[in-house]
Amino acid sequence: MKKFGLIGYPLTHSFSKKYFTEKFEREGKTWCQYELYEIPDIQAFPSVLAKEPLLMGLNVTIPYKEQVIPFLDRLNPACEAIGAVNCIKVSPTELVGYNTDYFGFKTSLLAWLGEERPPALVLGTGGASKAVAQALKDLHISYLKVSRSPEPNSIDTIDYKVLREKRELMQEYPLVINTTPLGTFPKTEAMPDIPLEFLNAGHWLYDLVYNPTTTALMREAAARGAKTKNGLEMLHLQAEAAWEIWNE
Known part of the structure; x- marks a missing residue:
């Protein structure tokens, strides 16, 4: 066995x-x-x-x-x-x-974006965020992280209050990536505190949450015309990469 x-x-x-x-x-x-x-x-x-x-x-x-x-x-x-x-x-x-999150995210993001390389807002600063940030760097996609408690004097991370106050950031970074667990079953109505009213058809919303398949954040973004994607494909890709590592 x-x-x-x-x-x-x-x-x-x-x-x-x-x-x-x-x-x-x-x-x-x-x-x-x-x-x-x-x-x-x-x-x-x-x-x-x-x-x-x-x-x-x-x-x-x-x-x-x-x-x-x-x-x-x-x-x-x-x-x-x-x-x-x-x-x-x-x-x-x-x-x-x-870290197979890196492979799963990068592969799925490339397939979704095609030739597009929009600057990204990365919501969260945990382990998944680190893999996402590395993938964005390797794809030459600029990004800004958003955290509830950023490190003092951080040059690449802001808090949600700044995001709500400087709402032009939502237009400067049309790719929004949720790396937090907010919205995961059973607390499916939770979502990051971003200014939803500034989402539009020019945005891409990638939510790494995969349970439920349509999160509250995805639902709100889609209602405003944004393109949305959940983390299920990333899950499958990272799982198969892990299987290869375990058996190499």
């Missing part, structure tokens, strides 16, 4: 177990199993490994994409540049961190 799984907290919103279980059934991989490891604190991570000697790979989700790094033996160089981990390859000798 080969075991794989997901660590995070909470995991009620996760599609990973369903995705991989169906993949294993569809491809006849009867020797593979995928489990959820909901841990309330990252300090419980070593106990998961101790109890599961057959583990070969793990996905990592909120809130541990950065917190898990000190527990790893090394990071893949690309992952090290991002500073967040969402995939761990487990072997008897080491734990290696990777």
Whole structure:
């Protein structure tokens, strides 16, 4: 038996177990199993490994994409540049961190934008945001991050109050990317505090949330003419990239 799984907290919103279980059934991989490891604190991570000697790979989700790094033996160089981990390859000798969010986001964004490269507002500054920012850099797309609590004197991050006061920013950055979990099931009506009235047909709204498939933010953006996309394709792409890493 080969075991794989997901660590995070909470995991009620996760599609990973369903995705991989169906993949294993569809491809006849009867020797593979995928489990959820909901841990309330990252300090419980070593106990998961101790109890599961057959583990070969793990996905990592909120809130541990950065917190898990000190527990790893090394990071893949690309992952090290991002500073967040969402995939761990487990072997008897080491734990290696990777970031497949980067691949999933970049690939799906390129397919969606086509030849367009609009400047982006990145909502949130967590682990997913770091992967998104690296992808935007590599695509030569300028961006500005929006956070509830930006670092003092930050040159690339503002808070939501500034965004509401300097509303011209909504026009200067027509690509809006939500990397926060706001709007995820079961709190589906939550959304980032942006000035929705300034969204229009010239905007692109990419919400990394995938459950529900149409978030409240996407619904509001679409009502104002904006193009919208959820994070489901990104999820599939990053999952397949993780599978390749675990089995290379």
